[in-house]
Amino acid sequence: MERVDISRLKMSVNLEPGTFKRGQTKIKHANPMGHGIPPPLPSPIGPQQALAVADSLTRTVARPLALLMEKLAVAAAAAPREGRGAEDDEEAAEWAWSWGAGTDGQLGNGGFDDHYLPQPLLLPTRCRGRVSLVTGGGAHAIALTNDGEVFTWGRGTHGQLGHGNLENIPQPKLVKFLENHTITYVSAGWNHSGFSTDSGQLFMCGDGSFGQLGTGDNHSRNLPFEVAYFNGRHIDKLASGMRHSLILLKDNSVYGFGSARRGQVGKCVSRNQKSYNVPRLIDGFPNCKIVNIYANGDHSAALDESGHLYIWGRALIGEQDDDQPREALPSLRVSQVALGWHHALVLSGELYNLGVYRHQKCDLHALGNAAGKPSNTSATSNSHDRPSSLSTLEKVPFIDGERVVQIASGTEHSALVTGKGSVFTWGWGEHGQLGLGDTSDHASPQRVDIRDNAPGSLGVYCGSGFTVAVKLA
Amino acid sequence: MSAYDEVEIEDMEWNAELKAYTYPCPCGDLFQITLDDLRLGEEIARCPSCSLFLTVVYNAEDFADAKEPPHKPSPSPVAVA
Numbered sequence: 001m002e003r004v005d006i007s008r009l010k011m012s013v014n015l016e017p018g019t020f021k022r023g024q025t026k027i028k029h030a031n032p033m034g035h036g037i038p039p040p041l042p043s044p045i046g047p048q049q050a051l052a053v054a055d056s057l058t059r060t061v062a063r064p065l066a067l068l069m070e071k072l073a074v075a076a077a078a079a080p081r082e083g084r085g086a087e088d089d090e091e092a093a094e095w096a097w098s099w100g101a102g103t104d105g106q107l108g109n110g111g112f113d114d115h116y117l118p119q120p121l122l123l124p125t126r127c128r129g130r131v132s133l134v135t136g137g138g139a140h141a142i143a144l145t146n147d148g149e150v151f152t153w154g155r156g157t158h159g160q161l162g163h164g165n166l167e168n169i170p171q172p173k174l175v176k177f178l179e180n181h182t183i184t185y186v187s188a189g190w191n192h193s194g195f196s197t198d199s200g201q202l203f204m205c206g207d208g209s210f211g212q213l214g215t216g217d218n219h220s221r222n223l224p225f226e227v228a229y230f231n232g233r234h235i236d237k238l239a240s241g242m243r244h245s246l247i248l249l250k251d252n253s254v255y256g257f258g259s260a261r262r263g264q265v266g267k268c269v270s271r272n273q274k275s276y277n278v279p280r281l282i283d284g285f286p287n288c289k290i291v292n293i294y295a296n297g298d299h300s301a302a303l304d305e306s307g308h309l310y311i312w313g314r315a316l317i318g319e320q321d322d323d324q325p326r327e328a329l330p331s332l333r334v335s336q337v338a339l340g341w342h343h344a345l346v347l348s349g350e351l352y353n354l355g356v357y358r359h360q361k362c363d364l365h366a367l368g369n370a371a372g373k374p375s376n377t378s379a380t381s382n383s384h385d386r387p388s389s390l391s392t393l394e395k396v397p398f399i400d401g402e403r404v405v406q407i408a409s410g411t412e413h414s415a416l417v418t419g420k421g422s423v424f425t426w427g428w429g430e431h432g433q434l435g436l437g438d439t440s441d442h443a444s445p446q447r448v449d450i451r452d453n454a455p456g457s458l459g460v461y462c463g464s465g466f467t468v469a470v471k472l473a
Numbered sequence: 474m475s476a477y478d479e480v481e482i483e484d485m486e487w488n489a490e491l492k493a494y495t496y497p498c499p500c501g502d503l504f505q506i507t508l509d510d511l512r513l514g515e516e517i518a519r520c521p522s523c524s525l526f527l528t529v530v531y532n533a534e535d536f537a538d539a540k541e542p543p544h545k546p547s548p549s550p551v552a553v554a
Contacts, residue, residue, distance in 0.1 A: 101501045103522065139501040155501075190497050209486070242497055261484060341499055358477055358499075411499030430523050431500055465500040 095128050096121035097450055100410075100433030100466030104139035105170030106154030107466060112170055116432030116439065118450050121468060122171040123151060129456070131470045136410070136463020137188030137240070142195075143172060143470070148182030150175045150195060154463075158191040159222025160206030166222060177223050178203065188463070189240030189295070195224055200234030202227040202247065210243040211277025212258030218277055229279045230255075241295035241313075242341075246302075247279060248293045254302060255279040262298040263323030264313030284324035285310060296409065297341035300325075307333035309346065316344055316355035317392060328354070329393065338409035338462075340427075345407045345414055351396040357412050357427050397444040398424070410462035416445060417460050423448040423469050431465045476517070480504075482531035485518070494518070498525060511536040 097118035098107040105112055109119040123131065123143060130145040140154030140161060151172035152161040159166055162175045175195075182198040192206030192213060203224035204213040211218055214227045234250035244258030244265050256265030257279045266282040288304040295301070298314035302325060309332070310325035329346065336347040343355035398404065402418035409415075413427030413434060424445035425434040432439055435448040450469055452458065461468045477499070485494035488503070494511075495503040498520040504527045506518035511531065518527040 101522070104501065106501065138497060428499070463501070464497075 094120065094451060095454065095471040096123045096131070096469070097435075098141075098466060098468045099435035099448075101139070101431035101464070102466065104155035105168045106136070106139045106141055106463055108141065108153040108170065108172050108468075110171050112168070114431050116435070116437050118435050118448065118469065121470070123470075124172070124174075127151070129471065131459075131472065133186060134459065134461040134468045134470055135186055135188040135240075136461055136466060136468060137193065138190040138242075138464045139466075140188060140191075140193070141461075141463055141466075141468060142186040142188050142193055144183055144186045148184065148198065150178050150183045150186060152193065155191070156222075158207035158220045160188070160191050160193045162193060162195075162205040162222070162224045164223050175224065185235070185237055187238040187240040187245070187295075189245065190242040190464070192240060192245070193224075194238040194240055194245060196235035196238055200230075200250070202230050202235045202238070204245070208277070210259040210275045212240070212243055212245050212275075214245060214247075214255075214257040214277065214279045216278050218275075227279070237293050239293045239295035239300075241299065242297050243275075244295060244298070244300070246282075246293045246295050246300055248290055248302070252290055254282045254285070254290060254293060256282050256300065259298070260323075262314035262321045264295070264298050264300045266312070267323045282312075282325065286327075292337070294337050294339050296339035297411065299339045299341075299344070301337055301339060301344065303334055303337055307335060307348070309334045309337060311344070316342070336407050338407045338414065340409040340414065341411040343409070343412075343414075345396070345409055345416075346393075347404055347407050351398055351404050351407065351416065353394050353396050353414075354392075396426075400424070400445070400447075405457075406459060408460050408462045408467075410467065411464045413462065413465075413467070414445075415448075415460040415462055415467055417458050417469075421452070421456075421458050423450055423458060423460050425467060428465075433462075433465050433467055435467055476528040477525040479528040479530060480518075482511075482529055482535075485529070494529070496527060498523065500525065508536070508539060512539060 098109060098121040099115050099118050102114045103112055107115060107119055108121045110122055127145055130147065131143055132146040133144045135142050137160065140152060143151045151174055153169050153172045156167045156169060161169060162177055163173060178195060183195050184198050185196045187194040189212060192204065195203045203226050205221045205224045208215060208220045209218050213221060213225065214229060215225055235247060236250045237248040239246040241264060244256060247255040257276050258265060259275045260268050261274055265276055266280060288306065288308065290302050291305050292303045299316065300313040302310045309328050311328045312322045312325045315321050332348040334346055334348045338345040342358040343353055346352040346354060402420055404416050405419050406417040410433060413425060415423060415425045417423055424447055426442045426445045429441045430439050434442060434446065436446055454471065457472050459470050459472045480496050482494060485496045488495045491505055493505040493507045495505050496518060498504050500520060500523040502520050502522035504518040504520050506515060506529055514533055516529055518529050
């Protein structure tokens with residue numbers, strides 16, 4: 001169902017204190033019939049435009065909605081425009097976007113709805129040009145600035161936002177607890193979060209029920225908690241999966257903690273050991289310098305400085321999980337990796353896909369044939385039924401000819417940025433996570449229409465069912 | 474339509490509020506199957522937010538007369554500073 005885009009109105013009209021602060025919610029409740037959608041409103045609107053819309057609404061939709069529009073018009077007429085008006089705010093928002101599943105506030109656009117097209121992500125204007133990294137979890141996200149500030153938003157039910165409560169927050173909020181630290185790296189898991197500081201400390205918060213906070217217990221925490229295990233050792237990178245976490249130390253060692261069911265945190269001491277809440281060394285790497293680590297779902301991966309890729313945890317190909325790092329794709333010199341829940345993207349000049357998208361509506365092979373329809377019934381069954389036939393390395397059918405400079409993966413969708421700064425998405429689209437204006441799935445990368453006219457490079461990042469694009473520092 | 478994935482009941486989490494076993498759904502919500510479902514031999518856990526569903530692997534005898542979740546419930550979120 002379409003809805004009145006009141007968020008634009010909210011930004012455009014200077015309301016007096018106390019008047020219709022939660023305009024979006026009120027509108028939704030005032031329009032129980034859900035039909036008679038008015039045309040999109042110009043923004044910013046003046047009092048006359050709002051009155052005109054109010055007039056048309058009186059004829060087309062529920063009267064309470066029209067009354068509200070009239071009040072907005074009165075407020076617009078009464079409130080003088082400040083020097084830094086609504087237009088500036090709108091303009092300022094055009095440097096960070098989000099789209100896809102939004103019911104926990106994970107789009108950071110002030111609302112709790114799914115959006116099929118890029119929405120302004122409400123990071124503070126002072127962060128413009130300073131965001132160095134965004135990471136998405138199950139339904140929350142973390143943004144890091146190049147001077148070490150951290151913002152979180154979305155689902156907070158397990159304390160994963162680090163604000164000292166369990167609330168969902170629909171817009172980015174500074175993590176005050178970390179204000180006295182300079183954060184250098186962040187990572188979001190399903191319901192947990194990790195932060196490392198310039199002095200090498202590790203802080204974790206959120207769901208700890210599988211030991212994924214590494215704190216030696218299975219408690220959840222709603223404020224960042226320092227993981228004492230690494231005291232005195234310098235954290236370089238972190239990565240968070242569904243129920244596990246990986247740590248790369250400056251001394252080149254890789255540690256894991258949390259769920260161990262699929263081998264994602266290394267070898268289990270016994271078959272009965274299902275999780276570890278104390279960090280444990282993951283060995284088995286050859287003599288090499290690890291430069292990055294990755295986690296999503298029950299998968300783990302690491303990349304060394306020569307571009308060798310190591311994968312462990314739940315099987316991406318076949319059915320055999322692996323509890324120690326194995327070199328994958330030895331013939332490729334890999335520069336970037338992005339993990340989903342059943343697939344991995346591997347950038348090595350060309351872009352490759354390992355594994356398959358598992359949601360039943362997007363079978364790459366089924367969608368890839370000429371008719372665009374499954375050619376036979378077996379093509380629509382998932383990889384679980386067909387362990388080896390389709391779960392292989394394939395070149396991503398990206399025919400645009402542009403160089404791929406950055407990649408990202410959600411659970412069942414993927415995104416890339418080209419050298420020219422265009423964002424493309426593909427995979428599962430049921431919640432609008434592809435940002436193409438609908439809920440279709442796509443087997444090959446599709447260009448996302450981001451109204452981005454300013455110079456500078458874009459970064460694209462994925463949470464489980466949502467996507468974020470930000471103008472980089 | 475085929476199941477998104479197959480999950481053993483012991484890998485699901487008991488959610489007292491929902492009175493259901495849950496498992497993360499790729500959309501961000503949770504696949505859910507209630508104790509009543511399990512008693513009746515249901516094998517499908519659905520996500521309330523999307524079209525995907527899971528096949529749940531469990532021993533039906535464990536749930537035939539179950540009034541409480543027979544598996545150790547996961548600790549509920551504790552607000553620990």
